Amino acid sequence: MKLAELGEFGLIDRIKANVAASPSVLLGIGDDAAALSPTPGQVTLITSDMLLEGVHFDLSFCDPFTLGRKSLSVNLSDVAAMGARPRHFLLGVALPKDVPLEFMDGFMAGMLEQAGRYGATLVGGDTCASKGGVAISVTALGEQRPELVLKRSGARPGDVVCVTGTVGDAAAGLKQLFGGVREGFLVRRQLDPTPRVEAGVALAEAGLVTAMIDVSDGVLQDMGHICEMSGVGARLELARLPLSDAYRAECGADPYPLALSGGEDYELLFSIPAGREPDVAALCASVGLPVSVIGEIKAGTGIELVAPDGSSYTPPRRGFDHFGAD
Numbered sequence: 001m002k003l004a005e006l007g008e009f010g011l012i013d014r015i016k017a018n019v020a021a022s023p024s025v026l027l028g029i030g031d032d033a034a035a036l037s038p039t040p041g042q043v044t045l046i047t048s049d050m051l052l053e054g055v056h057f058d059l060s061f062c063d064p065f066t067l068g069r070k071s072l073s074v075n076l077s078d079v080a081a082m083g084a085r086p087r088h089f090l091l092g093v094a095l096p097k098d099v100p101l102e103f104m105d106g107f108m109a110g111m112l113e114q115a116g117r118y119g120a121t122l123v124g125g126d127t128c129a130s131k132g133g134v135a136i137s138v139t140a141l142g143e144q145r146p147e148l149v150l151k152r153s154g155a156r157p158g159d160v161v162c163v164t165g166t167v168g169d170a171a172a173g174l175k176q177l178f179g180g181v182r183e184g185f186l187v188r189r190q191l192d193p194t195p196r197v198e199a200g201v202a203l204a205e206a207g208l209v210t211a212m213i214d215v216s217d218g219v220l221q222d223m224g225h226i227c228e229m230s231g232v233g234a235r236l237e238l239a240r241l242p243l244s245d246a247y248r249a250e251c252g253a254d255p256y257p258l259a260l261s262g263g264e265d266y267e268l269l270f271s272i273p274a275g276r277e278p279d280v281a282a283l284c285a286s287v288g289l290p291v292s293v294i295g296e297i298k299a300g301t302g303i304e305l306v307a308p309d310g311s312s313y314t315p316p317r318r319g320f321d322h323f324g325a326d
């Protein structure tokens with residue numbers, strides 16, 4: 001069955017039928033706007049990310065279920081990077097008329113499974129026909145107490161820079177996909193990233209973090225955002241970048257360019273006051289996530305990179321920029 005036979009409203013009804021009720025949703029899918037009741041004492045964090053066929057995904061690389069999951073995960077990652085708990089989300093989709101219904105069923109199953117895992121409820125969206133490829137836009141809402149919200153702007157000279165998990169995997173996975181590989185750890189890291197929601201919330205609630213961002217455009221680019229917003233510089237030690245065994249096997253000959261500039265790992269990059277490293281290690285261990293110290297915040301501007309032999313390192317490229325050179 002094609003979407004054209006079901007129609008726009010048939011599709012919306014089909015989506016709605018699979019959305020579980022939530023006490024915070026007074027009005028969900030079906031009215032002109034959703035009505036949400038806020039948790040007393042908390043502010044709402046709201047964020048939006050688009051995924052375009054041909055730009056962000058290739059339907060020959062990923063199944064609809066995994067694409068649905070990733071479309072929500074990248075938004076949950078932004079909520080987590082603010083130290084907030086995901087609560088609600090909206091879904092905008094533009095679909096070519098000849099898309100099979102199974103595509104949307106698989107996509108929604110993946111998205112709603114991930115939503116259930118992280119406590120986010122779908123409350124509305126928009127659906128239209130596309131004359132190009134598939135376009136997806138998710139807007140996620142999260143909540144946190146105002147004093148616990150983590151920004152990019154709080155890093156201070158002397159702070160220690162940490163990153164969760166491993167870096168470079170998703171970019172190495174994309175390289176593998178272009179080379180015809182369709183499975184394995186790196187490919188999964190590219191197609192199915194894990195938003196670090198538990199860690200983001202726990203770090204915020206422990207009051208350990210001075211500035212935080214999620215690594216969507218590469219460590220170097222995203223560290224640059226923290227530095228600019230905080231009015232500081234940083235010094236990163238390449239030998240301390242956390243690299244997975246799979247990444248080393250794929251990129252071991254020249255590991256730093258992609259580990260520094262490869263996007264889409266969706267790890268958390270953050271600064272903490274010096275001396276709090278053991279607290280951060282214990283907290284991340286409690287949510288089952290490794291964490292590494294990779295450098296420190298300095299007075300001034302710019303990011304200094306130190307190679308394993310102590311020399312200064314200049315990367316071939318900074319990170320991902322949609323309007324930058326290819």
Ligand code: ADP
Pocket residue numbers: 012015028029030031032033034090091092093122123124125126127
């Ligand atoms: P309107 O024309 O008033 O904007 P729509 O006909 O676009 O309303 O949407 C009807 C209802 O279905 C709204 O509650 C809207 O939020 C919801 N909706 C539309 N598309 C989606 C979608 N892709 N996912 C979830 N809810 C959707």
Ligand code: MG
Pocket residue numbers: 031032
């Ligand atoms: Mg309306």
